[in-house]
Amino acid sequence: MDNENDTNRNVLVTTEDELKRVVKSTVKETLNETLIQLGVDVNNPLEVQRDLQCARDVRQTLNSIKGKFVLTTVVILLGSLATAVWAGIITLVKKGP
Secondary structure (H helix, E strand, O other): HHHHHHHHHHHHHHHHHHHHHHHHHHHHHHHHHHHHHOOOOOOHHHHHHHHHHHHHHHHHHHHHHHHHHHHHHHHHHHHHHHHHHHHHHHHHHHHHO
């Protein structure tokens, strides 16, 4: 009886190991196919990392430029408003009461 249980246990472990191998292989193959369809070179992971770093650098640069553009626009608008107010005050002073 013990020998029969040992045999069943070995078959189960072998089957479980085989299942894990098949699942791992299938997931890897599916992931590789998906990445290839997206234009990622799965055979050159260092190049992919450099590409992703470049994309991050571009995104951060664009965010920085966007922030500076907003700040510049606000400064121009406030400067224009201050100039208009100052011109109005000068005009009122020149006209007198």
